[in-house]
Amino acid sequence: MSSQSADPNVDQKERSGKNMKNRTPLVITLIILTVLIMLFPLFLIRGAEFEGSDGAGSEMVDEVSGGEYEPWFDPILETLIGGELPSEMETLFFCIQTGIGVGVIAYCFGYLVARKRYNTSEKTYADELQPSV
Amino acid sequence: MFFSRIEKVVLGLTVFVAAFFVLPPTAEAMHIMEGYLPIGYCLAWGAVALPFVVIGVIRLRKTIQENRRALILLAMSGAFIFVISSLKIPSVTGSCSHMTGTGLSTILFGVTSTSVLGVIVLVFQAILLAHGGLTTLGANTFSMAIAGPLVTLLLFKAGKALKLNKLVNVFVAVSLGDLFTYCVTAFQLALAHPSETGGVLASLVKFLLVFAPTQIPLTIVEGFLTVLIVIGMESFAKQELAASSYGKVI
Numbered sequence: 001m002s003s004q005s006a007d008p009n010v011d012q013k014e015r016s017g018k019n020m021k022n023r024t025p026l027v028i029t030l031i032i033l034t035v036l037i038m039l040f041p042l043f044l045i046r047g048a049e050f051e052g053s054d055g056a057g058s059e060m061v062d063e064v065s066g067g068e069y070e071p072w073f074d075p076i077l078e079t080l081i082g083g084e085l086p087s088e089m090e091t092l093f094f095c096i097q098t099g100i101g102v103g104v105i106a107y108c109f110g111y112l113v114a115r116k117r118y119n120t121s122e123k124t125y126a127d128e129l130q131p132s133v
Numbered sequence: 134m135f136f137s138r139i140e141k142v143v144l145g146l147t148v149f150v151a152a153f154f155v156l157p158p159t160a161e162a163m164h165i166m167e168g169y170l171p172i173g174y175c176l177a178w179g180a181v182a183l184p185f186v187v188i189g190v191i192r193l194r195k196t197i198q199e200n201r202r203a204l205i206l207l208a209m210s211g212a213f214i215f216v217i218s219s220l221k222i223p224s225v226t227g228s229c230s231h232m233t234g235t236g237l238s239t240i241l242f243g244v245t246s247t248s249v250l251g252v253i254v255l256v257f258q259a260i261l262l263a264h265g266g267l268t269t270l271g272a273n274t275f276s277m278a279i280a281g282p283l284v285t286l287l288l289f290k291a292g293k294a295l296k297l298n299k300l301v302n303v304f305v306a307v308s309l310g311d312l313f314t315y316c317v318t319a320f321q322l323a324l325a326h327p328s329e330t331g332g333v334l335a336s337l338v339k340f341l342l343v344f345a346p347t348q349i350p351l352t353i354v355e356g357f358l359t360v361l362i363v364i365g366m367e368s369f370a371k372q373e374l375a376a377s378s379y380g381k382v383i
Contacts, residue, residue, distance in 0.1 A: 023364055026300075030357045037350050041223040060343050061169060061326050069326070071168025075263035085263050093261045094219050101215030105362075108209045112369035 164273045165321060167259070167266025174325045179271025185279050186252055189245035196242065202373050203242075206366065210238035211250045213362060218254055222351060230348065232355040233314050236307030237362060239282035240289050241377040251278025276317035285310025300360050308356035315348045316341060 061069045078084055085093075170178070196203050217234025238247045255273050258264040265273050285306045292302035319340035328336035366374050374380050 027361060027364060030361055034354050034357045034361075037354050038222050041350075060340065061322065069169070071166065072172070073168035073266070073268045075167045075266060076260060077263050090262060094221070097219035097257060097262075098216055101212040101217075101219065104208055104212035105216065108205050108212075109365060109369065111205070112366075116369050 164255070164258070164265030164277070165269040165318060167263065167268060169266075170269050170272055170321070170325045172268070174321070175268045175271060177271075178269075178275050178321065182248065182271045182274040182279060185245050185248040186274065189247070189249040192243070193246050193249055196246065200376055203377060206241055206370065206373050206377055207238070207246075209362070209366075210241055210247075211253070213237045213359075214250055214254050215257075217355065217358065218258070222354065230351060232351050232358075233277045233281060233311055234355065234358075235278055235282050235314075236285050236303075236310055236355065236359050239285045239310065240303060240306065240363075241374075241379050243378055244279060244282045244286055247282045248274060248278040251282075272321050273318075276314050276321060280317040281310045281314035283310075284313040300363065303363050304356040304360050307359045308352040311352040311355045312348060319343070 075085075193207070196207070214234040214237075217232050219231070221231050233251075235247050235251055238250050252270070252274050255265055255270055255277070256267075259267050259270060288306035288309055289302060292306060297305075320337055322340050323333050323337035326336060327333040328339065363379075
């Protein structure tokens with residue numbers, strides 16, 4: 001199996017790698033736009049608290065159903081520690097979650113980038129893998 | 134010609150994005166909170182979600198056995214959900230919300246495999262972060278890791294059939310799938326908490342207005358991020374990508 005016949009759906013342009021170069025402006029534009037969208041509200045409504053969404057959701061439930069809704073089950077962690085999770089701890093856990101994810105993605109991309117660099121052609125890589133599969 | 138092609142694209146995008154900031158401010162939520170669904174609904178949504186997860190586990194095992202090379206993309210799409218759903222992003226309404234990140238694994242591995250990855254993240258958040266909940270796990274799994282991905286997959290396949298530009302296709306499918314997740318969440322809440330005056334429908338409209346408009350900027354961000362990582366994969370993992378359902382002909 002050569003890389004040419006691997007996927008008939010990939011059009012000629014993509015295969016020749018021509019598209020790759022053209023994508024740099026797109027990548028930069030997307031990153032800038034993403035950052036702008038994420039930060040825009042901060043400057044739009046200055047002084048807002050940006051609280052978590054859970055509170056807003058439960059307030060809405062109260063409003064819609066009329067009267068206060070009493071959740072019939074408390075989060076396990078809150079039961080265990082006897083109270084709400086301190087916001088500093090919540091930040092820690094969120095950071096751990098982000099860290100795990102970023103770590104895995106960075107490791108994989110590192111591996112992929114190195115593989116591309118040290119394998120002069122993708123074809124060799126495919127042929128190399130074939131017998132072992 | 135006054136503008137070059139890139140300038141036109143940038144201009145178009147900025148106008149498009151700016152349009153969303155004109156939307157009225159409302160409150161929002163992401164997952165359904167612990168204890169906020171009556172037990173009947175918890176069980177029912179769990180029962181709906183369970184088959185997807187079970188099939189997903191079977192399919193994931195098969196994918197890994199048949200194609201070891203898919204493992205790296207699988208790890209990356211799982212990690213992508215972890216990252217994306219941990220990032221709380223401020224919205225124009227003055228509160229924070231986050232995205233789902235399930236679009237990537239959907240276009241690479243399909244709906245059922247995604248549901249398994251979604252459950253892992255939801256359990257993590259429910260136990261450690263008191264975010265979402267164990268009782269609402271079924272409902273949240275259904276909205277974030279089944280219903281949204283279903284829409285993403287259908288749109289992505291339709292886009293492929295229409296020979297849409299692949300990256301545009303990814304953006305549209307992922308964004309709308311993400312948006313649909315919130316619509317489903319609103320529906321689940323409305324069903325369990327019908328309005329006293331107008332019943333389920335009035336309640337649904339209310340929850341929809343709360344959720345959908347403020348999530349739109351976030352869905353755009355999620356679309357962008359997914360496109361970015363797909364570009365990265367196309368550059369460095371072309372063969373793996375070709376073997377995934379992303380590269381398959383419809």
